[in-house]
Structure formats: structure tokens, C-alpha cells
Amino acid sequence: MxxxxxxxxxxxxxxxxxxxxxxxxxxxxxxxxxxxxxxxxxxxxxxxxxxxxxxxxxxxxxxxxxxxxxxxxxxxxxxxxxxxxxxxxxxxxxxxxxxxxxxxxxxxxxxxxxxxxxxxxxxxxxxxxxxxxxxxxxxxxxxxxxxxxxxQLAHSPMDAADPNEWTLARLVEANLLTAPPEAALEFSDGWPEAERALFGYLHANCGTCHNPEGSANSLTGLDLWIKADDLAKTAEESSVYLAIVDVDIMKLDVELEATKRIDPGSLENSALYQRFLNKGQSWSMPPLASEVTDPTGQAMLEAFILGLE
Ligand code: HEC
Ligand code: HEC
Incomplete structure (x- = not known):
């Protein structure tokens, strides 16, 4: 072949x-x-x-x-x-x-x-x-x-039992970064466990395109990419939270009734949730590489939106 x-x-x-x-x-x-x-x-x-x-x-x-x-x-x-x-x-x-x-x-x-x-x-x-x-x-x-x-690599060494595995700390130790971070990039106490997991999930699964340099961002202004300096803030002060909670949607030319990116307490009116949940539509998110809704992501989003009331 x-x-x-x-x-x-x-x-x-x-x-x-x-x-x-x-x-x-x-x-x-x-x-x-x-x-x-x-x-x-x-x-x-x-x-x-x-x-x-x-x-x-x-x-x-x-x-x-x-x-x-x-x-x-x-x-x-x-x-x-x-x-x-x-x-x-x-x-x-x-x-x-x-x-x-x-x-x-x-x-x-x-x-x-x-x-x-x-x-x-x-x-x-x-x-x-x-x-x-x-x-x-x-x-x-x-x-x-x-x-x-x-x-993505700022996880604790305990999660990387193999000493050969690169983590942020080990890259710094091996002098492989031109400008090492001043402190370990850890979430502050202002980040509850559930928000770390959900925003991390959006970072990995949506931030690929929805980041300041990505095409989705220039189309919609929706930025789901956690920045290094977000970690020292609280979850509510982070750039991602401010971009979604109680914020009106930008694109109106899709057949979707939801009017907010995330409407506190309402799954129905939260476009981010509706686009994530429904597959096979022109407006489904992510737009490719997934035909099945991830149950873990769905559960995290539901808990977050319903907990915001
Ligand atoms: C491959 C690139 C890509 C990925 C990955 C991606 N998106 Fe998008 N997204 C887009 C593009 C392009 C648009 C603009 C076109 C549209 O509105 O459908 C968009 C639009 C949106 C909008 C509408 C924003 C507004 O204000 O109107 C939401 C909400 C959204 N995406 C959520 C998500 C979520 C949640 C994920 C991850 C589960 C995700 N996207 C992953 C490319 C992407
Ligand atoms: C739907 C979007 C998407 C497509 C299409 C895609 N990738 Fe990726 N790829 C990602 C994302 C997001 C990551 C980082 C997260 C991870 O590794 O799971 C990644 C990670 C990788 C990595 C590990 C290095 C890195 O960038 O973190 C390799 C290697 C890779 N992709 C190769 C490819 C190749 C080769 C193709 C085409 C044959 C491809 N990918 C198509 C989204 C995509």
C-alpha cells in the first residue's frame, strides 16, 4: 500500500x-x-x-x-x-x-x-x-x-507515573522552554472542580477553533480557549465564563431558537448546549469528527447551566 x-x-x-x-x-x-x-x-x-x-x-x-x-x-x-x-x-x-x-x-x-x-x-x-x-x-x-x-500539560506529576512522560514541570526542568512560566500553572482555589473539568473540556474540544486565532472566533467572537492567566483568576472572572454566561448569540442565520450562548437555568435557551447536544445539523458542534454526543460533556454542561440560576 x-x-x-x-x-x-x-x-x-x-x-x-x-x-x-x-x-x-x-x-x-x-x-x-x-x-x-x-x-x-x-x-x-x-x-x-x-x-x-x-x-x-x-x-x-x-x-x-x-x-x-x-x-x-x-x-x-x-x-x-x-x-x-x-x-x-x-x-x-x-x-x-x-x-x-x-x-x-x-x-x-x-x-x-x-x-x-x-x-x-x-x-x-x-x-x-x-x-x-x-x-x-x-x-x-x-x-x-x-x-x-x-x-494541557500542567497536570500533576502524579497523573504521569511514567518518568519519561513530558509534563509542563518536566519540560521546565529539562530546560526545553525558552520562557518557562513563572509559577506552576495551576487552577486557583477560585476554580471549583466542576468548572475546571467543564472549562477544560471546552478548551480541548471547542477551543481548537474557538480561540483568538481561530476561524470560528473571527466569525462569532466566541472564545472557549482558557488562557494561562485565567488560572490565577476565579472561574467567574475567566475569559471563557465571560464569553458565554448570559451572553447573546452572535450568529442568527441558523435554525436554532436559543438566544443566549448560555442562559442560566435554561437548557432550552442555551445555544451552546443545543448545538452540542444535537448531532447531524448544519449547526451541530463540533462541526466534524463526532457523530455521537459525549455523555460526560453533556452531563457537565447540564449541571453547570442548571446550577447557574
Ligand atoms: C472545527 C472548528 C470548530 C469546533 C471544533 C467547534 N466549533 Fe463552534 N463554531 C465553528 C464555526 C465555524 C462557527 C460559526 C458558524 C455557525 O454559527 O455555525 C461556530 C459557532 C458556534 C456557536 C455559535 C456562537 C454564537 O454566538 O452564535 C456556538 C455556541 C458554538 N460554535 C459552540 C461550540 C462548542 C460548544 C464546541 C465544542 C463542543 C464547538 N463549538 C467546537 C467552528 C467550530
Ligand atoms: C476534528 C478536528 C481534527 C482533525 C480533523 C484532525 N485533528 Fe489532530 N488533533 C485535534 C486536536 C483537538 C488535538 C489535540 C487534542 C488531542 O490530542 O486529542 C489533535 C492532536 C493531534 C496530534 C497530537 C499532536 C497535537 O497536535 O496535539 C497529532 C499527531 C494529530 N492530531 C494528527 C492529525 C492528523 C495527521 C490529522 C489528519 C489525518 C488530524 N490530526 C486531523 C483535532 C483534529
Whole structure:
């Protein structure tokens, strides 16, 4: 199934992710896990990054990091314990990124590039997007990696038992950031647990597009991306809270009756909730990559809206 349509290697074994066999990580490859996960219809995921030796990540803008040329990041999708797909993005010396997905062979010994994508991969409900479709999401921020960020990696080392796993604290310790944060980026006490989880969820699942640099933001002004300096505030003072609670919707040309982004106490009149709940509409959110409403996200949103009265 080798192909010349991708400028990245045709086989996953040639990308440097693995060393001796297809389970052992290659030299300098580190796992990482965003503390707030992206819902993709219940697929299991693992992620790894390789940074070129002696390089640093430019963190002068703590909300949007810039990666050194040569950076490679992989994300693997598993269904029912079987590896289905591994995605790769790699930054070129020109500053552009190449993207491709590799489809795992049935015997799990190798995965082959599928730049054209594939529906229902390996007999599962998993769809592999074509290499152009990656850009719908991965072009929405100044640099193109979406989950390897200050907020996403600021979880406690206790959540990262593997000492090889990158967290914000370990990146600082290893001197890999040009401008380390002055303090650990932790939520202040003004953030109740439920708000941390919900706003983190919106950050990961909606902030991809709804961030100050994203297309959805320029269309609607709806910013769901938690900023590093939001953590020191209270939840109510955060930029995301102020953008949604009791705020009128911007777009009126959709067939949706709700008039507020979030109307305290009313699920009916909360456009953010209605767009999240209802799938298969032109106005459903997120607009792609999910055909099933995530029950966890739904429960968090309901509790938040109904608790606001
Ligand atoms: C529906 C939006 C969407 C599409 C389409 C998409 N991605 Fe992503 N991707 C994300 C988000 C959001 C993250 C960060 C959260 C996570 O890792 O789950 C991410 C993470 C990744 C990562 C880990 C590095 C990072 O950016 O955090 C890789 C590698 C990746 N995607 C590759 C791809 C490739 C290759 C394609 C196309 C074949 C693709 N993605 C298509 C939204 C998308
Ligand atoms: C792939 C990009 C993308 C993602 C991811 C995404 N959105 Fe959107 N969103 C858009 C675009 C584009 C619009 C403007 C078009 C429209 O109104 O449908 C929009 C509009 C909206 C609006 C209307 C805002 C207003 O004031 O009228 C809401 C509410 C919304 N999105 C909520 C969400 C939520 C909640 C999520 C996450 C669960 C999400 N979006 C994820 C692209 C995205």
C-alpha cells in the first residue's frame, strides 16, 4: 500500500516512533497526555513527541507555543485493544508542517500511510481523515500542534507515573522552554472542580477553533480557549465564563431558537448546549469528527447551566 502521495515516510516504522520493534519507543521519543481529552466517539488514544536534540520550544506566548523545526508528534487510535491508526505531524525547516495518517495492518506488525484517508478502517467505525482534512482543525492556531500546550500539560506529576512522560514541570526542568512560566500553572482555589473539568473540556474540544486565532472566533467572537492567566483568576472572572454566561448569540442565520450562548437555568435557551447536544445539523458542534454526543460533556454542561440560576 506504499504511496508517493505523502512527503512523509510511507511506513510508520520509518518515522522514528519505534526502535527495536513496533512496541519499543525510538530514541528521544516521549509520551505525553493532554489533561483534558478530545472526544472522538470513544476511541482510545496514546500520544508521543520527538524534539530535535538541543532545541527548545518557543514559549514567549504561553498560550500558543512555537515548535522547533524537525519536531514530530504522533497520535495513536485503538479500538477494542487493536491499533487502528497512528497520525503524524512533522514540522519542516520551512516552518510548514506535513501531516499523514498510517493505517495498521491486521497483524499489527506495520502501519502504512493513507494520505487519501479511509472510512470504517479495519472493519471498525473509525474513519481515517485524508491528509488535507487535518487542516480543518490543525490550521486554527499560530503553530499547528493542538494538544501539546501549557494548559494541557500542567497536570500533576502524579497523573504521569511514567518518568519519561513530558509534563509542563518536566519540560521546565529539562530546560526545553525558552520562557518557562513563572509559577506552576495551576487552577486557583477560585476554580471549583466542576468548572475546571467543564472549562477544560471546552478548551480541548471547542477551543481548537474557538480561540483568538481561530476561524470560528473571527466569525462569532466566541472564545472557549482558557488562557494561562485565567488560572490565577476565579472561574467567574475567566475569559471563557465571560464569553458565554448570559451572553447573546452572535450568529442568527441558523435554525436554532436559543438566544443566549448560555442562559442560566435554561437548557432550552442555551445555544451552546443545543448545538452540542444535537448531532447531524448544519449547526451541530463540533462541526466534524463526532457523530455521537459525549455523555460526560453533556452531563457537565447540564449541571453547570442548571446550577447557574
Ligand atoms: C476534528 C478536528 C481534527 C482533525 C480533523 C484532525 N485533528 Fe489532530 N488533533 C485535534 C486536536 C483537538 C488535538 C489535540 C487534542 C488531542 O490530542 O486529542 C489533535 C492532536 C493531534 C496530534 C497530537 C499532536 C497535537 O497536535 O496535539 C497529532 C499527531 C494529530 N492530531 C494528527 C492529525 C492528523 C495527521 C490529522 C489528519 C489525518 C488530524 N490530526 C486531523 C483535532 C483534529
Ligand atoms: C472545527 C472548528 C470548530 C469546533 C471544533 C467547534 N466549533 Fe463552534 N463554531 C465553528 C464555526 C465555524 C462557527 C460559526 C458558524 C455557525 O454559527 O455555525 C461556530 C459557532 C458556534 C456557536 C455559535 C456562537 C454564537 O454566538 O452564535 C456556538 C455556541 C458554538 N460554535 C459552540 C461550540 C462548542 C460548544 C464546541 C465544542 C463542543 C464547538 N463549538 C467546537 C467552528 C467550530
Amino acid at each position: 506504499g504511496t508517493t502521495k505523502t512527503r512523509l515516510p510511507c511506513r510508520l516504522s520509518e518515522t522514528g516512533l519505534f526502535g527495536a520493534d513496533m512496541n519499543t519507543l525510538g530514541e528521544g521519543v516521549h509520551p505525553f497526555s493532554p489533561q483534558f481529552a478530545l472526544w472522538s466517539d470513544a476511541a482510545e488514544k496514546r500520544r508521543w513527541i520527538w524534539l530535535p536534540p538541543d532545541s527548545q520550544i518557543d514559549t514567549s506566548d504561553m498560550n500558543f507555543w512555537t515548535f522547533p523545526a524537525g519536531t514530530k508528534i504522533w497520535k495513536e487510535f485503538t479500538r477494542d485493544g487493536t491499533r487502528v491508526e497512528t497520525r503524524l505531524i512533522e514540522k519542516q525547516s520551512s516552518g510548514t508542517w506535513y501531516t499523514v495518517a498510517y493505517l495498521w495492518r491486521d497483524d499489527q506488525t506495520e502501519a502504512d500511510a493513507v494520505p487519501d484517508g479511509l472510512m470504517n478502517a479495519s472493519g471498525t467505525e473509525h474513519d481515517v481523515p485524508n491528509a488535507d482534512a487535518c487542516w480543518t482543525c490543525h490550521s486554527q492556531q499560530p503553530d499547528k500542534a493542538l494538544g501539546f500546550s501549557a494548559i
